[in-house]
Amino acid sequence: xxxxxxxxxxxxxxxxxxxxxxxxxxxxxxxxxxxxxxxxxxxxxxxxxxxxxxxxxxxxxxxxxxxxxxxxxxxxxxxxxxxxxxxxxxxxxxxxxxxxxxxxxxxxxxxxxxxxxxxxxxxxxxxxxxxxxxxxxxxxxxxx
Numbered sequence: 001x002x003x004x005x006x007x008x009x010x011x012x013x014x015x016x017x018x019x020x021x022x023x024x025x026x027x028x029x030x031x032x033x034x035x036x037x038x039x040x041x042x043x044x045x046x047x048x049x050x051x052x053x054x055x056x057x058x059x060x061x062x063x064x065x066x067x068x069x070x071x072x073x074x075x076x077x078x079x080x081x082x083x084x085x086x087x088x089x090x091x092x093x094x095x096x097x098x099x100x101x102x103x104x105x106x107x108x109x110x111x112x113x114x115x116x117x118x119x120x121x122x123x124x125x126x127x128x129x130x131x132x133x134x135x136x137x138x139x140x141x142x143x144x
Contacts (some may be wrong), residue, residue: 081107
């Protein structure tokens, strides 16, 4: 690699064009195991969201939870938004209510309502309690 090449572009090219997803998955897992938040963001953030979502969903549930706690809220929200409904609901359901509220706050109100509507009432209310009261009321109305 020469000094002018962007390493994140190389990572994306390597993973998406040559199919070297296993290597990236191993790097993500190693960074998770080491608690290396900076490395995780460096690996995931430059990827197309569909590729990042594939990496996320390839992890076991506990590692998915850890990764979504570590990633910047905007990136985590984009991954939830990219995920199929069932997967997105499960990702939100497994989060601590405060983190789930932060992520939901980045999503459209329609998607917020869909995801809240897919949760059990106690979990949904715990998340809604952490949103702005006006936003929470709007999401409740849409989810009905």
